[in-house]
Amino acid sequence: MSTIALKVNGKDVSTEVEDRALLVELIREELKLTGTHVGCDTSQCGACVVHVDGVAMKSCTMFAVQANGADVRTIEGVAEGDALHPMQAAFAEHHGLQCGFCTPGMVMTAIDMVRRLGNDLDEATIRHELEGNICRCTGYQNIVKAIKAGASAMAS
Template identity: 70%
Template sequence: MSNIKLTVNGKPTSTEVEDRTLLVHLLRDHLGLTGTHIGCDTSQCGACTVHIDGRSVKSCTVLVGQANGSSITTIEGIAKGDELHPMQAAFRDNHGLQCGYCTPGMIMASIDIVNRHGPDLDEATLRQELEGNICRCTGYHNIVKSVLDAAGRMKVTQAAE
């Protein structure tokens, strides 16, 4: 057992868990943050994507000890109260989801992509970067449309801050 200290969605958290615990299980089973989905258990689908210290990571590949002392952001932590994050709003407005199972991971990965590439992100780069996130319901058209829309929205949001 290890005492793990994290900041999760801006709140300091300390918990005792087995060393072999995966971050995805800590988030879901111990902290009740079930927006982080388990889709494959093999790191192929990206449904479990969260941010560790601002970078997207598949949480099914991270042991909690590796994240000890880090800041974790899940899908539950990106909105500001009732105001959706620009990426969430763009997914809603552009119909970037169907069943919604992959959506939290897709949104978290997309935020990181836009943060790294900026508002002038092109479709080819976006499609290449999203290869690690699988959606079984859509043809990705509306997901790509959503992310490109959000890139512009995030630019406005970042400029205002």
């Protein structure tokens, strides 16, 4: 067991975890932030993507102790109060989801995409950049539209 201290969605968290506990287990089971999903548990699907120190990572393939001292942001932490993050709003506007299971990971990946590549993303880039996020409903068409619009909206 290790005692770790980190920030999650801006709040200080100090807790004891088993060294083998995954970051996603801490997020979902201890902190009860169940917006972050576990789809494949084999780092393929991206449903568990969160931001660690501002960078997208798969929380199913990282130990909670490795996030000691880090600033973690989950899907619950991207909106400003009742105002959705522009990327969340774009997913709603363009219906970038079918069952919704992959959506938190898609949104977190999309925000990271904008951080790295800027606000003007073309369709080919978005599709390529989504290689680590799987939508089992295969609803990519609207996901791509939503990310393109959300990326633009993040500029304003």
